Amino acid sequence: MVKITDVARHAGVSPSTVSYALSGKRPISEETRQRVEAAIRELGYRPHAGARALASSRSNVLALVVPLRAGIHVPVVMQFAVSVVTTARRYDHDVLLLTQEEGEEGLRRVADTALVDALIVMDVQLHDPRLPLLRALDRPSVMIGFPASHAGLTCIDLDFKAAGEACVEQLARLGHRVLALVGSPPEVYVRQTAFAQRVVQGFTAAADRAGLASAVHPCEAAPSAARRIAEQLLCEQPALTGVVVHNEPLLEPLVDAFEQLGLRVPGDLSVTAICPDELAESVRIPVTSVALPSGEIGTRAVELLMQKLGGTEVPEATLLAPRMTERASTAPRALP
Amino acid sequence: MVKITDVARHAGVSPSTVSYALSGKRPISEETRQRVEAAIRELGYRPHAGARALASSRSNVLALVVPLRAGIHVPVVMQFAVSVVTTARRYDHDVLLLTQEEGEEGLRRVADTALVDALIVMDVQLHDPRLPLLRALDRPSVMIGFPASHAGLTCIDLDFKAAGEACVEQLARLGHRVLALVGSPPEVYVRQTAFAQRVVQGFTAAADRAGLASAVHPCEAAPSAARRIAEQLLCEQPALTGVVVHNEPLLEPLVDAFEQLGLRVPGDLSVTAICPDELAESVRIPVTSVALPSGEIGTRAVELLMQKLGGTEVPEATLLAPRMTERASTAPRALP
C-alpha cells in the first residue's frame, strides 16, 4: 500500500505538505502542488480512510436511516436515498445505510463509534422515540418529517398541510362542492406519522373554509382495495365530484375503478393527488398533483447537514411549499 | 471521549486485555472479563471505528452498489438492500450505499481507501465494464447476477433460465399449447442484462422441447402498456392460452387487461409470473409464480462475502433453484 510518506518522498516534500496539498487547508506554491499531484498520480496514492478519520475525527460518512414499515411507498424511499447519496458525494461524503429496525441503539452505535459524522433520519413519527437521542447525540442530524415538537432539532419536509389545502383549493376553483380524501393506510395514522395527519388537516380545514362537504377515507395500499373504496365513496357521497388521493399504489387502480363504475375522469369526477410527479404522469389519465419532491428533500437534507458540520446555524424547520401541476384528471364541474 | 485506556485503568487491566476481551481473540479469565465488561458499561465505552480500522486493517463495512437504471423494479432492489444490511449486522458489519452512477471509480475509491472490506454489486451485465476491476481489486466481492464469464469472481442469482423453463413446463402440464412471454422493457435486453435473457432462453428452450408454439414480447413497464400488449398478443396468437410474465409493474394491469378483453383468468388464459411472492399474492387474482427471492439472495451474498473475508473458498457460481407456487391464475386448458 502506498502511503503519504511515499508520496512525500517521491515529490521531495514533507508528508504534511502532501496532506495540505490534498486538503487545501493552507496555501501551497503552484510548483510544489504540481509535484505533489504528479507523485500522487504516478504512485496511485489513496489516503487511508481509517487513518484519516482517526487523525481528523471526521469520517466523511453520513448515516441514512430508512424506514421499512408497511404503508410507505418504496420508490419514494429509494429515490430519496439515491438523492442523498448523490448529494453527499458532491460534498465528498459517503452514506452508510441503516434500517429503522436497528432503532435507537443503531443510531447511538454509529454516532458513538465515530463511524459517521452526521445522521439523516426518515419517516419521523409525531412522538418518535428517537427524538431525545438525536438531541443528546454529539453529532448533527436532520430529520425528514416533523415530530410534534422539534425544538433543538432540524427538520425538513414537504408542507403536507399546504399540499392538502392546495388540492382542495384547486378543486374548489373548478366548482366542485363535494370532496373526498383517499388517504394512506390506517396503520400510518395509527402510528401517528405526521405527514399523513397534516394532509388530513389541510384537506379538512380548506374544505371547511370554502364551505365544501368533505370526507376522509384511510385506505389500504393494495390495488385490490381500489374497487371497494370507489364504491364506498360513491355510496356515501352520491354528489361527489372531487377526489384527493394521498396513497401512491392506489392512484392508478382507483382511477380505473371510477371509470369502470361508469364515471368519467375528469368528466364526472376530478382527481388530484399528492405523489411523485413521475407517478402522476404515468397514470393512463395523467393526474393533476402536488409533487412529492423526494429528490429535492434528500438534496436539501444533505445540504443542511453539511452546513451544520461546517458550524453554520440552520433553521430548525424547513417546509417546502407545494407545487401543483395541472394534468388531465381535473376539469370544471359539469353543470347538473 | 472515553477510550480503551480509560476502560483498562478503570478495570485494573491493560489495554490489550480490554481489546482481547472485546474481540475474543485470546482467552480471558472469567473474572477479568467481568471486570472489563463492567468498566465498559459504567464508562459507556465505544471503540472508535477509525482507530480500529487503522490498527486492524478491517473497517467492518461492506459496499453495496445499487442500480438506478430504468426497467428495474424498485421494491426488489429495496428488499435486497434491506436484507443485505440486516445480514451484515448479524456479522457485525455495516453497509455503505453506492449508486451505479459512481461507476468503476466509485468501486475503486472505497476499496483503495480501505473504507470497505468487501463489495456487493447488483445488476451485473453480460459484459459488465466493472468485471476487470473487481477481479483486480484486493478486496473480495460478490455479484448479484451472472456476466458472460465469471472466472475468478463470485456470483449468485436466481436460476432465471430454470425459472423460465419451470413456467413453461407448468403450463405444458396443464395442457397449454400456445404460449407467450411478456418480458422486461426492451432497454433491459438492449443493455444485455443477463437475467432477462436467461428467462427468454429458458422459456424458448422449454417450449421448443415440448413442441409448443411460443412468442416473446419485451414490454414497457408502464401500466398503460398493458392494454396494448394484451391486444397485440391476442391478435398475433389467437390460440394463446398460456402467458408468462417477467415484468413486475405490468403483472396486475395485464391480468386486468385480459379480463377487460373478455378473457377469463384462468378460465380462458392461464398466467404465471417470475416475481416476488408478495407481488404475486397481491394481485386481484393471485398469480402462480416462480419466486424472486431478493431477501434470500441478499442474505446469501453477505454470507459468501463473510466466508471470503474469513479466508474460506466459496463456489464461483451459486444458482438458486426456482421455487414455484401455484395460485389462482392457472388452470388446465379448457377443451375446445
Next chain:
DNA sequence: CTGAAAGCGCTAACAG
C-alpha cells in the same frame, strides 16, 4: 510557504 514531530485510539506481536 514548508518541515518536524506529536499524537489520534486501537490491535497484535512479543514477552512473560
Next chain:
DNA sequence: CTGTTAGCGCTTTCAG
C-alpha cells in the same frame, strides 16, 4: 492468562 509496546497512516499544531 496478562502486560508492554510498537506501530497502523494521517492531520495538525508548533516552529521556522
